[in-house]
Amino acid sequence: MSSPDVGQLEEDAVVAAMRSGWIAPLGPDVDAFERELAQRVGVGHGVALSSGTAALHLGLLTLGVKPGDVVVTSTMTFAATTNAIVYTGAEPYFVDADPSTGNMDPALLRETLTTLRAAGENVAAIVPVDLLGKAVDYTSILASANEFGVPVLADAAESLGATHNGKAAGSFGAASIVSFNGNKIMTTSGGGMLLTDDADFAKHVRYLATQARQPVVHYEHTDIGYNYRMSNLLAALGRAQLNRLDDMIAKRREMRELYKQLFAAAEGVTVFGADGDEDDNVWLTSILVDDDAAGWQPQDLAAVLADDSIESRPLWKPMHLQPVFAGTRGAISGASEKLFRTGLTLPSGSALTPAERARVKEAISAFLAR
Numbered sequence: 001m002s003s004p005d006v007g008q009l010e011e012d013a014v015v016a017a018m019r020s021g022w023i024a025p026l027g028p029d030v031d032a033f034e035r036e037l038a039q040r041v042g043v044g045h046g047v048a049l050s051s052g053t054a055a056l057h058l059g060l061l062t063l064g065v066k067p068g069d070v071v072v073t074s075t076m077t078f079a080a081t082t083n084a085i086v087y088t089g090a091e092p093y094f095v096d097a098d099p100s101t102g103n104m105d106p107a108l109l110r111e112t113l114t115t116l117r118a119a120g121e122n123v124a125a126i127v128p129v130d131l132l133g134k135a136v137d138y139t140s141i142l143a144s145a146n147e148f149g150v151p152v153l154a155d156a157a158e159s160l161g162a163t164h165n166g167k168a169a170g171s172f173g174a175a176s177i178v179s180f181n182g183n184k185i186m187t188t189s190g191g192g193m194l195l196t197d198d199a200d201f202a203k204h205v206r207y208l209a210t211q212a213r214q215p216v217v218h219y220e221h222t223d224i225g226y227n228y229r230m231s232n233l234l235a236a237l238g239r240a241q242l243n244r245l246d247d248m249i250a251k252r253r254e255m256r257e258l259y260k261q262l263f264a265a266a267e268g269v270t271v272f273g274a275d276g277d278e279d280d281n282v283w284l285t286s287i288l289v290d291d292d293a294a295g296w297q298p299q300d301l302a303a304v305l306a307d308d309s310i311e312s313r314p315l316w317k318p319m320h321l322q323p324v325f326a327g328t329r330g331a332i333s334g335a336s337e338k339l340f341r342t343g344l345t346l347p348s349g350s351a352l353t354p355a356e357r358a359r360v361k362e363a364i365s366a367f368l369a370r
């Protein structure tokens, strides 16, 4: 569906980093990777970390999120977003999705902030998620956040390369996080980065990520720290991938266009989020199936593809439906449940070969022609 897209350039970069002697664990590739990615996104500072989840955790701690606080977040996301909130001891509060994008519904967010404020609860942060590579409506969300005086930590794990009103995903709010997990738009095999314009914010994240060491020669600690930094070898891989980011986005966009053509005449099927997708990084392409109109369900196509060893999956199962978050409060409209029920994510990766693309195309065409 979205496998790592690495080749000779990446291999050469990792070997060069290894031969340079900068193995353990920081080094010049980490510094350069932070600089290059921050520049690409248009922010002042980047802190390269071991994962996107680590970046979320340290971003929340740096905002001062603590036990007893409430953090408002999207229910339509991967568990990592909510898990990081729980690590801080704060309580997640879910907001449902805009049905056309799956992203946090700005009107529902405003209602939620109003309700929580009236109840005297301490909302310490808002964590919106850019779903499948489409930036959330930052204009509306930041307006509400400013009105209520709540900072935004943007989960841009899936949206590196996307824009909102011409501004890059990863550049909104107090800080943003991106992920370089193996299935994301670019990878360091595993890794993430916190991006911010605020030098003190970046400095505090860097401090917490390196075991919270005081700047003295003997090891002295006044805070609990973490071992969350990215290694130099992986940063070298990331720099090579960043050079190819636009190419990889272009390849994913070709897959999106292929699916638009394939399903154009299919009754009851829409390509999810295709409206305005020139601003997206089109990380993953999903379809929505209205089974009454289509005469089939997403699982029917998934089963046919699986018989042909072609991977497909439902959209993220919303967090408020997850057993581990049973009882967590939220403003639930039903939009994300419907997306989960009707959606199917199709092979989208930039590593797909022409032959593999052709095989996917044939399998879907044959299914639609039955």
Ligand SMILES: *Cc1c(COP(=O)(O)O)cnc(C)c1O
Binding pocket: 050, 051, 052, 053, 054, 077, 078, 080, 081, 129, 155, 157, 158, 178, 179, 180, 181, 190, 191, 192
């Ligand atoms: C992948 C992902 C993360 C976590 O990133 P890791 O690098 O895997 O820790 C967080 N949020 C969302 C929305 C993601 O898709």
